[in-house]
Amino acid sequence: AQSVTQPDIHITVSEGASLELRCNYSYGATPYLFWYVQSPGQGLQLLLKYFSGDTLVQGIKGFEAEFKRSQSSFNLRKPSVHWSDAAEYFCAVGAGRGNTDKLIFGTGTRLQVFP
Amino acid sequence: GAVVSQHPSRVICKSGTSVKIECRSLDFQATTMFWYRQFPKQSLMLMATSNEGSKATYEQGVEKDKFLINHASLTLSTLTVTSAHPEDSSFYICSARGTRSGELFFGEGSRLTVL
Numbered sequence A: 001a002q003s004v005t006q007p008d009i010h011i012t013v014s015e016g017a018s019l020e021l022r023c024n025y026s027y028g029a030t031p032y033l034f035w036y037v038q039s040p041g042q043g044l045q046l047l048l049k050y051f052s053g054d055t056l057v058q059g060i061k062g063f064e065a066e067f068k069r070s071q072s073s074f075n076l077r078k079p080s081v082h083w084s085d086a087a088e089y090f091c092a093v094g095a096g097r098g099n100t101d102k103l104i105f106g107t108g109t110r111l112q113v114f115p
Numbered sequence B: 001g002a003v004v005s006q007h008p009s010r011v012i013c014k015s016g017t018s019v020k021i022e023c024r025s026l027d028f029q030a031t032t033m034f035w036y037r038q039f040p041k042q043s044l045m046l047m048a049t050s051n052e053g054s055k056a057t058y059e060q061g062v063e064k065d066k067f068l069i070n071h072a073s074l075t076l077s078t079l080t081v082t083s084a085h086p087e088d089s090s091f092y093i094c095s096a097r098g099t100r101s102g103e104l105f106f107g108e109g110s111r112l113t114v115l
Helices: none
Strands: A004-005 A008-014 A019-021 A022-024 A033-036 A044-050 A055-057 A063-070 A073-078 A085-093 A101-105 A107-115 B004-007 B010-013 B019-025 B031-038 B044-051 B067-073 B076-081 B090-097 B105-107 B108-115
Touching: A004 A085, A004 A101, A008 A019, A019 A107, A022 A073, A033 A055, A033 A063, A033 A073, A044 A055, A044 A063, A044 A073, A073 A085, A101 B044, B004 B090, B010 B019, B019 B044, B019 B090, B019 B108, B031 B067, B031 B076, B044 B067, B076 B090
Parallel strands: A008 A107, B010 B108
Antiparallel strands: A004 A022, A019 A073, A033 A044, A033 A085, A055 A063, A063 A073, A085 A101, A085 A107, B004 B019, B019 B076, B031 B044, B031 B090, B067 B076, B090 B105, B090 B108
8 A cells, every 4th residue: 555654743943044854655567756945824825746757847936855765765855944844844745646646654754943 | 717616614503503614716617516514634535526407416425305406507516415413514615627727726624513
């Protein structure tokens, strides 16, 4: 069965520091992978997605993620974190027909940013 | 960009009453909408897939008689929590798949508190 694991429940970084949020997936075929951000009381906003092609994908707000098939990973990175990046981050894999019909989410990583 | 709106954003009700949550695609038509449930500090769990003009498809373990879903038009899906109980208190989020891009867009969520 498809699954997504985000090993880090909570991460704290200083503003300006680099960031990497880990995501591992389990999927039988080529996965469609997503990263979403959720601010408190808000819905989810898509940061970036990987369907095929270049394994390093660029997203909004300066985020990027790299798909590594050999490691079944899709880690999210940002070279310099801003205080406004504090939020909950969810990795997801598409699990339905067309691989975007249903999303299976990880448990999320809460990012805290100190000034 | 495409916008999905949910209403109400917050609702408090007494145990035993029913609550309706609306999910609207504001600037695009959505043949398919999805309803998720999110418990505090947990990930989103897909509850059901709502297809315009047909019955919703529920995920395993979700009571279809308790969580009534109606998708009567291409821009509106509703989730009715019938005879709500405190354990139904949760954050409910909908998403809609655009007919052109196929990308999923999420609403801002509705927080239900059952007293």
